[in-house]
Amino acid sequence: MKKRTGKWWAMGLLSSALVMSVFTGVGAASNDSNSEFSELGTARVLIQSDSDVRTGYFAEPLDVRHDFGEEGFSLDVNSDQLNQLKSDPNVKITVLKKLKIAEYIEEDRASEPEFSPAAVIPWGIKAIYKNQSLSATTGGTDVRVAVLDTGVYTQHPDLTANAEQCNDFTQASPVVTGACNDAHGHGTHVAGTVLANGGNGAGIYGVAPDSKLWAYKVLDDSGSGYEDDIAYAIRYAADQSAQLGVKTIISMSLGSSSKSTLMESAITYANQNGVLVVAAAGNSGPTVNSIGYPGALVNTVAVAALENVQQNGTYRVADFSSRGKSGQAGDYVIQERDVEVSAPGRAIQSTWNNGGYNSISGTSMATPHISGLAAKIWASNPSWSSQDVRVELQKRATGNDIKGGSNAAVGDDIASGFGFPTVQSGDQ
Numbered sequence: 401m402k403k404r405t406g407k408w409w410a411m412g413l414l415s416s417a418l419v420m421s422v423f424t425g426v427g428a429a430s431n432d433s434n435s436e437f438s439e440l441g442t443a444r445v446l447i448q449s450d451s452d453v454r455t456g457y458f459a460e461p462l463d464v465r466h467d468f469g470e471e472g473f474s475l476d477v478n479s480d481q482l483n484q485l486k487s488d489p490n491v492k493i494t495v496l497k498k499l500k501i502a503e504y505i506e507e508d509r510a511s512e513p514e515f516s517p518a519a520v521i522p523w524g525i526k527a528i529y530k531n532q533s534l535s536a537t538t539g540g541t542d543v544r545v546a547v548l549d550t551g552v553y554t555q556h557p558d559l560t561a562n563a564e565q566c567n568d569f570t571q572a573s574p575v576v577t578g579a580c581n582d583a584h585g586h587g588t589h590v591a592g593t594v595l596a597n598g599g600n601g602a603g604i605y606g607v608a609p610d611s612k613l614w615a616y617k618v619l620d621d622s623g624s625g626y627e628d629d630i631a632y633a634i635r636y637a638a639d640q641s642a643q644l645g646v647k648t649i650i651s652m653s654l655g656s657s658s659k660s661t662l663m664e665s666a667i668t669y670a671n672q673n674g675v676l677v678v679a680a681a682g683n684s685g686p687t688v689n690s691i692g693y694p695g696a697l698v699n700t701v702a703v704a705a706l707e708n709v710q711q712n713g714t715y716r717v718a719d720f721s722s723r724g725k726s727g728q729a730g731d732y733v734i735q736e737r738d739v740e741v742s743a744p745g746r747a748i749q750s751t752w753n754n755g756g757y758n759s760i761s762g763t764s765m766a767t768p769h770i771s772g773l774a775a776k777i778w779a780s781n782p783s784w785s786s787q788d789v790r791v792e793l794q795k796r797a798t799g800n801d802i803k804g805g806s807n808a809a810v811g812d813d814i815a816s817g818f819g820f821p822t823v824q825s826g827d828q
Contacts, residue, residue, distance in 0.1 A: 443482050444626045448472040448492040466574060466632045471665060474628040499656045501586045501623040502680035504720045504762035515756040517604040517749060523708050524744030525605060528769050529823045539776035539828050540611025544648045545594050546637040549587030551580040551617035553753040557599035559591055565614040569633045583621040585753040589760060590653050592751030593768035604757060607772025627660040634666035638673040647778050651771035652679040653764030655692035667699045676786035678771045680763035681739050682722035686806040689737060690722040696737045704816055705745025705766040711804030717815040718746045721763055723807050724814035732812045739817035741797040743769035773821060780828040796821035
């Protein structure tokens with residue numbers, strides 16, 4: 401498992417096989433897609449070349465989507481252009497695939513959005529606060545949480561006061577500011593678990609309702625998005641954090657079965673700029689060694705999902721929640737493909753994109769619980785670094801061991817990681 405003092409990795413690990421998986425489970429996670437071309441007949445590629453293929457290479461100049469410096473640049477090409485680039489020995493080209501949301505679709509439990517919450521304080525919020533009679537939540541002042549997802553319905557009564565940035569990274573322009581429409585609902589749900597503030601008194605509460613929301617749309621309306629758009633948004637959030645001098649947490653309820661060098665490098669950049677990155681472990685459990693990326697990277701906090709069932713005196717890890725790598729349990733040292741912590745992730749009610757509420761499941765839902773808790777911890781300890789906050793999450797998780805569920809055991813395990821970190825007295 402990962403070490404307490406943080407994660408690190410070697411740079412420049414450009415892979416020739418960046419095939420992104422579907423993290424949306426229907427009984428289990430779907431297989432990776434092998435299709436290179438979108439419905440528009442274009443493929444998204446990353447190019448590394450000593451020569452400039454953007455102008456003069458084809459009859460018409462190519463529009464670069466994102467320039468990643470020495471790592472290359474991304475753009476969309478048609479099949480003829482792709483074949484021509486592949487035939488040039490001086491051009492290194494990687495076809496970029498998509499990541500998807502980490503929601504688990506319950507086969508036997510259909511959920512429809514409701515216009516009133518079943519409870520002002522959902523079970524997961526009560527669990528992380530360790531207070532079954534909780535009536536409201538607090539905390540997260542002066543901390544920003546960048547939710548990289550399908551967008552957010554920022555006019556939701558429980559979110560609108562907290563929305564500070566609303567940006568779209570899925571359009572032709574590298575970033576469209578002031579736009580983050582969520583036609584899916586997933587991103588709005590995630591944002592609510594982090595920081596919903598109860599709205600007009602009839603709404604729902606998240607973990608840290610005093611934190612500010614940066615709603616970054618990196619996934620399209622079907623819940624999928626290209627790795628270069630996500631990597632660019634991570635860097636954008638890190639730059640915004642540095643320029644504004646604010647404490648920032650990036651929360652990503654999305655993933656893939658394969659590692660992306662672009663995202664790995666972007667997360668390293670975010671860490672170097674003092675940003676904490678939290679990501680879903682994935683929904684391919686209870687299979688061992690099934691943690692998805694970017695959660696599997698050593699510079700992210702990978703979050704597993706718990707359900708509202710008691711087993712062996714603790715909450716139980718959901719079967720769908722991805723498990724870590726066998727042989728890496730028990731040492732309280734984080735390595736690649738390890739679960740770090742766990743949090744509520746099954747049957748979680750939160751805000752929805754119609755202004756109402758919905759209950760869904762997945763490590764997508766567990767992740768924002770930890771992002772919100774990190775915001776509370778950081779607000780309570782403003783002099784701390786992002787690494788200090790991470791160590792505190794690990795410490796609290798170790799003190800609240802999870803022993804329920806497949807592969808869960810006493811201490812550090814491949815199902816729940818260090819355990820379930822919770823709110824403590826003194827948290828603001």
